Amino acid sequence: MHISEGVLSAPVLLSGGVLTFAGTAIGLKKLDYDRIMSVAILASTFFVASLIHVPLGPGSVHLILNGLLGVLLGWASFPAILTALLLQAVFFQFGGIVVLGVNTFNMAAPAVICYYLVRPFLKEKKYRAVAGFAAGALSVFMAGIFMALSLALSDSGFFSTAKMVVVAHVPVMIIEGFITMFTVTFLARVKPEILFGKDSDPVSQ
Amino acid sequence: MLKRILITSVLLFSGLSFLPFSAHAHKILVFAYGDGPSITGEVTFSSGRKAREVEITVMDEATKKVLATTKTNDKGEFKFPIPKEAVRKKMNLLVVANVGDGHRGEWHMTPQDYMDSADHVATTGSDAPASTELLHEDSAASPAASAPAPQPSVAPAVTEKQIEQIVERVMDRKLTPVKHLLAQACEPGPSVSDILGGIGYIIGLGGIVAYFKGQKKSAS
Structure with a gap:
């Protein structure tokens, strides 16, 4: 999911940077004191997740977990993903500093979208598992689409790239769907305040 | 319930591993x-x-x-x-x-x-005698190691250019794995210290943000 340096054109890089800046500003503004550490912990989860290679077939894919971040953090996914990607670029040479804006937006925007789309359903026990799975899978799918879009805006055709990226990430979507589902249902049981805020009563969940 | 989901996911993964798809790496x-x-x-x-x-x-x-x-x-x-x-x-x-x-x-x-490698294809060897001498020196220096093989004086059919090409070819073949190793060594994967360092940075940044937000909170 990391676009390398030297692939994208300047306007795409610039608009990615601007969008990421805006998203990060909103995320930091909305971030309240009590949630800072959970943001940091999830940022490190994201940072490590992409090192976990799942060997499938001839190659291996790595986890992204932007859906989980989105559902749990909302707009704070932007600063979390930005920080994690910056460190990945510095330490592991994944992506790069110049493409940081675009890469952050591609992964954080789906997270925020999932936050608005899926989070309301998490409150109800009936839908929780399905909603969790949907968040995990959908966010990877959307990240693939965003990535294909940014490549298409730079040069290559959209549909061929989108097909290639999305097909390659189908296994990741399924894996992340399950991971997000398990995490969300588990959190709802043991630490519901992370999901529903402080005032929620664990007994009623 | 949990067990059933687990079994389903295991089955799904194992089924997926037979799918031919082009996966992504980082770089x-x-x-x-x-x-x-x-x-x-x-x-x-x-x-x-x-x-x-x-x-x-x-x-x-x-x-x-x-x-x-x-x-x-x-x-x-x-x-x-x-x-x-x-x-x-x-x-x-x-x-x-x-x-x-x-x-x-x-x-x-x-x-x-x-x-x-491009040069010796483009130009014809003009300094043949000089390098034949070189070859002589080589075989004289290590007579035990290369007794039967290099006898350039009795094999005039083999020109200096041909020898050069043969050596070039063999060297390429022998050196290719070494070049591979070097190329791989230039690009090491993330190490444990990198990973731990990254996690430390993130938690530390969280601490800094918490510190500043905490100051604001106590001030207001």
């Missing part, structure tokens, strides 16, 4: 070297898998002018004749592999990397 590694009249190279993903059907572009590093394009074969290898323009102008070459899904790798080549 791709390009590796190229001069090989006689052509440049040979290889493209691999950082996971070690060969990158098939990848577009290779060769350009002049200074002007970014495209000199040649080719594609990798099923083993992730590529080969193209050294562009004449590059030899003439002694260009620094940039070999770029673009997978098309946002992954891109580069390999820099200085003229020395490919000129040596």
Whole structure:
């Protein structure tokens, strides 16, 4: 999911940077004191997740977990993903500093979208598992689409790239769907305040 | 319930592992070297898998002018004749592999990397006697090791140029794995200290943010 340096054109890089800046500003503004550490912990989860290679077939894919971040953090996914990607670029040479804006937006925007789309359903026990799975899978799918879009805006055709990226990430979507589902249902049981805020009563969940 | 989901997911994963799909790694590694009249190279993903059907572009590093394009074969290898323009102008070459899904790798080549092998194809050996002498010296220096093989004086049919080509070819073959190792060593994967360091940075940043937000909170 990391676009390398030297692939994208300047306007795409610039608009990615601007969008990421805006998203990060909103995320930091909305971030309240009590949630800072959970943001940091999830940022490190994201940072490590992409090192976990799942060997499938001839190659291996790595986890992204932007859906989980989105559902749990909302707009704070932007600063979390930005920080994690910056460190990945510095330490592991994944992506790069110049493409940081675009890469952050591609992964954080789906997270925020999932936050608005899926989070309301998490409150109800009936839908929780399905909603969790949907968040995990959908966010990877959307990240693939965003990535294909940014490549298409730079040069290559959209549909061929989108097909290639999305097909390659189908296994990741399924894996992340399950991971997000398990995490969300588990959190709802043991630490519901992370999901529903402080005032929620664990007994009623 | 949980058990059933687990079993389903295990079945799903094992089923998926038979699907032929092109997975993604974080970065791709390009590796190229001069090989006689052509440049040979290889493209691999950082996971070690060969990158098939990848577009290779060769350009002049200074002007970014495209000199040649080719594609990798099923083993992730590529080969193209050294562009004449590059030899003439002694260009620094940039070999770029673009997978098309946002992954891109580069390999820099200085003229020395490919000129040596291009030279002996282009020019005819004029300093033959000098190098024959050299060969004599070599065999004299180590008579025990190479007693039967090098007898250039009794084999006039083999010209200096041919010997040079043979040596070149054998050396290339022997050195290719070494070059591979070097290329791989240049691109080490993330180490444990990198990972732990990264986590530490993030938690530390969280602490700094918490500190400032906490100051504001207590002030208000």
